[in-house]
Amino acid sequence: MSVPLEHDYIGLSDASSLERSSESSNISSDNASNNVFNIKATELSLGLPGFAKNSEENAAKSGPAIKNYMSGAKRGFSDVNFSGSGKGINGVFEKNQTQQLVSSSYVKPVEEEKKGPVSENGSVPPSAKVQVVGWPPIRSFRKNTMATNLSKSGYVAEANLGSGGCLYVKVSMDGAPYLRKIDLKIYHNYAELSKALEKMFSCFTLGQCTSNGIKGREGLTESNLKDLLHGSECVLTYEDKDGDWMLVGDVPWEMFIDSCKRLRIMKGSEAIGLAPRSMDKCKKRN
Amino acid sequence: MVYSLPEEVLEHVFSFITSDKDRNVVSVVCKSWYEIERWCRRKVFIGNCYAVSPAIMIRRFPEVRSVELKGKPHFADFNLVPEGWGGYACSWIDEMSRSYPWLEEIRLKRMVITDESLELISTSFKNFRVLVLSSCEGFSTDGLSAIAANCRNLRELDLQESEVMDLSGHWLSHFPDTFTSLESLNMSCLGSEVSFSALERLVAMSPNLKTLRLNRAVPLGKLSTLLQQAPQLVELGTGAYSSGIRSDVYSALSKAFLGCKELKGLSGFWDVDPSYLPAFFSVCSRLTTLNLSYATIRSPDITKVINLCPNLQRLLVLDHIEDSGLNALALSCKNLQELRVFPSDMYVADANVTLTEQGLVSVTQGCPKLQSVLYFCHQMSNSALITIAKNRPNLTCFRLCIIEPRTPDYLTHEPLDIGFGAIVKHCKNLSRLSLSGLLTDRVFEYIGTHAKKLDMLSIAFAGDSDLGLHHVLSGCESLKKLEIRDCPFGDTALLANVAKLATMRSLWMSSCAVSIGACKILSRKMPMLNVEVIDENGTLNPKLDNCLVEKLYVYRTVAGPRSDMPGYIWTMDRDSANKI
Numbered sequence: 001m002s003v004p005l006e007h008d009y010i011g012l013s014d015a016s017s018l019e020r021s022s023e024s025s026n027i028s029s030d031n032a033s034n035n036v037f038n039i040k041a042t043e044l045s046l047g048l049p050g051f052a053k054n055s056e057e058n059a060a061k062s063g064p065a066i067k068n069y070m071s072g073a074k075r076g077f078s079d080v081n082f083s084g085s086g087k088g089i090n091g092v093f094e095k096n097q098t099q100q101l102v103s104s105s106y107v108k109p110v111e112e113e114k115k116g117p118v119s120e121n122g123s124v125p126p127s128a129k130v131q132v133v134g135w136p137p138i139r140s141f142r143k144n145t146m147a148t149n150l151s152k153s154g155y156v157a158e159a160n161l162g163s164g165g166c167l168y169v170k171v172s173m174d175g176a177p178y179l180r181k182i183d184l185k186i187y188h189n190y191a192e193l194s195k196a197l198e199k200m201f202s203c204f205t206l207g208q209c210t211s212n213g214i215k216g217r218e219g220l221t222e223s224n225l226k227d228l229l230h231g232s233e234c235v236l237t238y239e240d241k242d243g244d245w246m247l248v249g250d251v252p253w254e255m256f257i258d259s260c261k262r263l264r265i266m267k268g269s270e271a272i273g274l275a276p277r278s279m280d281k282c283k284k285r286n
Numbered sequence: 287m288v289y290s291l292p293e294e295v296l297e298h299v300f301s302f303i304t305s306d307k308d309r310n311v312v313s314v315v316c317k318s319w320y321e322i323e324r325w326c327r328r329k330v331f332i333g334n335c336y337a338v339s340p341a342i343m344i345r346r347f348p349e350v351r352s353v354e355l356k357g358k359p360h361f362a363d364f365n366l367v368p369e370g371w372g373g374y375a376c377s378w379i380d381e382m383s384r385s386y387p388w389l390e391e392i393r394l395k396r397m398v399i400t401d402e403s404l405e406l407i408s409t410s411f412k413n414f415r416v417l418v419l420s421s422c423e424g425f426s427t428d429g430l431s432a433i434a435a436n437c438r439n440l441r442e443l444d445l446q447e448s449e450v451m452d453l454s455g456h457w458l459s460h461f462p463d464t465f466t467s468l469e470s471l472n473m474s475c476l477g478s479e480v481s482f483s484a485l486e487r488l489v490a491m492s493p494n495l496k497t498l499r500l501n502r503a504v505p506l507g508k509l510s511t512l513l514q515q516a517p518q519l520v521e522l523g524t525g526a527y528s529s530g531i532r533s534d535v536y537s538a539l540s541k542a543f544l545g546c547k548e549l550k551g552l553s554g555f556w557d558v559d560p561s562y563l564p565a566f567f568s569v570c571s572r573l574t575t576l577n578l579s580y581a582t583i584r585s586p587d588i589t590k591v592i593n594l595c596p597n598l599q600r601l602l603v604l605d606h607i608e609d610s611g612l613n614a615l616a617l618s619c620k621n622l623q624e625l626r627v628f629p630s631d632m633y634v635a636d637a638n639v640t641l642t643e644q645g646l647v648s649v650t651q652g653c654p655k656l657q658s659v660l661y662f663c664h665q666m667s668n669s670a671l672i673t674i675a676k677n678r679p680n681l682t683c684f685r686l687c688i689i690e691p692r693t694p695d696y697l698t699h700e701p702l703d704i705g706f707g708a709i710v711k712h713c714k715n716l717s718r719l720s721l722s723g724l725l726t727d728r729v730f731e732y733i734g735t736h737a738k739k740l741d742m743l744s745i746a747f748a749g750d751s752d753l754g755l756h757h758v759l760s761g762c763e764s765l766k767k768l769e770i771r772d773c774p775f776g777d778t779a780l781l782a783n784v785a786k787l788a789t790m791r792s793l794w795m796s797s798c799a800v801s802i803g804a805c806k807i808l809s810r811k812m813p814m815l816n817v818e819v820i821d822e823n824g825t826l827n828p829k830l831d832n833c834l835v836e837k838l839y840v841y842r843t844v845a846g847p848r849s850d851m852p853g854y855i856w857t858m859d860r861d862s863a864n865k866i
Contacts (some may be wrong), residue, residue, distance in 0.1 A: 146630065
């Protein structure tokens with residue numbers, strides 16, 4: 001690894017997934033080419049799998065796009081044919097198990113490649129604060145407790161306040177079969193939050209309101225709410241510390257994340273009932 | 287002539303054998319021992335609730351009094367398992383309510399349990415005594431009310447770190463006036479206030495109360511009242527540990543602690559005001575467990591406490607303890623067995639906190655009985671790890687988390703392979719290991735070669751190729767649980783070690799390089815495994831064999847594929863396997 005690879009949300013870099021794909025596609029090839037791929041595919045070498053060694057095969061079998069979105073797919077992969085190479089596959093893997101997998105072909109690591117992101121004077125530079133899900137491995141209970149601990153004790157330097165802790169809250173959408181969880185600390189304003197929720201639950205419309213250039217701090221204006229009503233009937237609400245269900249967008253962002261315990265995307269008739277009252281509120285405010 | 291001991295005698299002998307592993311061994315000696323043993327087994331532990339079904343358990347062990355179940359994979363603790371994954375206690379509770387009328391104890395970990403199930407528990411088991419819900423969710427204080435109201439002989443109610451919907455603090459009032467059997471109550475996870483008068487009443491009528499863990503909302507001023515009612519407490523978890531400047535609160539508290547002659551364990555300590563710490567100094571000399579891991583107090587204060595606790599066996603603390611505090615620990619606490627140091631700031635090294643690898647080295651040097659370590663820090667070196675390994679070959683659990691992924695040895699910039707290699711080489715009884723820092727395949731070669739007693743291994747952001755995974759799967763004879771995230775491990779190693787997976791409880795791999803094709807092959811070759819592919823983002827194309835899976839959870843089972851999987855989990859349909 002001479003260059004730190006960019007990692008997407010799930011930590012895979014595009015380069016490695018492509019190499020991987022062509023190596024795997026070797027496995028499903030039929031008996032005729034078994035001899036060739038036996039040796040190549042079972043070679044275990046240090047370095048990213050498929051790197052350099054299989055580059056000829058990479059060119060020949062260009063991997064198709066890895067991430068194909070499939071909507072409404074049946075949750076089972078029984079409909080895929082196991083071709084006649086099924087037996088061939090079995091044969092291959094039994095062979096593998098007897099082969100010396102600790103083969104002499106594995107290459108000693110080149111020291112420079114292993115250093116990772118280290119700068120010239122030897123210190124590890126602060127890496128970009130990409131919040132990796134589930135890292136460091138600390139339970140939510142502790143994370144949430146520490147987040148409120150730090151702000152209460154008023155003890156931590158201001159610079160830390162933003163980066164410390166995280167706040168996972170559940171997000172439910174009426175009619176969705178399961179809930180999601182998001183970390184509110186990742187977002188800095190309502191626009192970011194709504195964009196993220198929009199991605200997660202595709203019918204959500206608060207994003208349309210705030211993307212009109214209105215800052216989250218000022219809450220929803222009348223024109224935004226009109227859009228909301230005429231768009232789909234989705235309203236984002238949250239449960240606050242007192243257990244009351246509130247409309248998202250009324251209070252400043254910091255106050256919101258301080259009091260938000262969970263989120264709910266309301267749909268349909270309930271939502272329509274909610275919005276007009278808020279519209280009155282906005283009228284009064286404006 | 288065949289001679290055998292009468293059944294009753296064997297049963298009596300077996301009654302002295304309590305460990306599950308030993309019981310399992312006894313049961314396979316011969317058919318008659320199997321029969322006798324199964325009728326007198328009173329305690330069942332099921333490490334993966336999907337490995338077996340309630341019906342199978344009930345059929346084999348008809349006279350069980352205590353059941354312990356674990357649900358979600360361990361990485362669920364860190365939000366890696368999506369909502370709705372499973373781990374539902376419902377079917378277990380339903381069937382046990384029908385078949386185990388004399389059930390006394392239920393312990394669940396990482397499971398989802400509803401208020402309805404709690405109510406069913408409270409009304410089905412006349413002799414119910416112990417309910418432990420560790421890291422569970424799905425229930426509210428209404429369910430707790432049912433337990434309180436109906437379980438006449440309840441001894442233990444422990445909600446450790448569960449997510450409880452806090453509907454009302456009045457659930458405590460549901461314990462009837464005749465209720466006197468309570469021995470242990472842990473409600474430290476509850477977010478909102480409980481009715482203090484109900485709590486006081488409960489404590490007053492529980493002469494056998496030994497463990498009481500309050501939640502943060504119980505104010506310090508009330509703690510002394512409770513302690514005066516329960517001077518026999520052995521374990522106490524305080525609520526918030528500050529109260530403004532109140533000398534009356536302080537002196538009442540101090541007096542109350544003086545009266546607690548049996549106190550051995552302290553925890554809680556949210557929002558600590560250091561000026562209140564001396565109130566419990568009188569109990570320090572007897573303390574064996576101290577959990578200050580929520581207390582953001584500084585090293586000098588922590589050190590003062592530690593110096594007063596020579597009998598400490600278990601310490602949980604924040605990195606505020608710093609190297610200086612750990613040095614003091616090494617000098618004062620020669621009976622220390624377990625140390626856990628948590629980070630106060632999850633992401634950035636706090637410039638004011640000087641906790642380095644040196645602190646850990648000191649403790650391993652000074653504490654000869656140290657067996658279990660969980661240590662979060664920002665830097666580590668191979669030489670420190672080697673020293674630790676040589677100092678403490680009796681380590682059984684070593685979990686090191688260097689917060690920044692792939693951090694190399696800060697002195698030499700090398701990977702930490704030889705450091706961890708030394709750990710597995712010297713600590714021959716190591717049963718649990720968590721790796722971090724920059725690691726190549728070489729560390730896995732060391733692990734596969736030396737870690738023969740390793741039961742659980744956690745790997746993150748490590749390794750270079752399948753060779754790493756292969757070393758682990760082929761070398762670690764005792765391995766039961768393997769959890770991996772963000773490593774370049776894939777099909778080759780997995781498919782070369784399929785048989786190994788049937789000897790393990792479970793394998794978790796997320797953000798690795800496993801393809802759906804390999805999962806299909808694994809499924810077909812190993813019908814005794816459930817191979818569950820988690821596709822949260824909906825991007826998986828199962829027809830494309832080389833499509834990578836986001837998350838993979840593989841576990842052995844005799845119960846077949848489970849019926850409660852959410853839509854984002856893919857498994858292979860068994861029927862097509864049979865056709866080939």
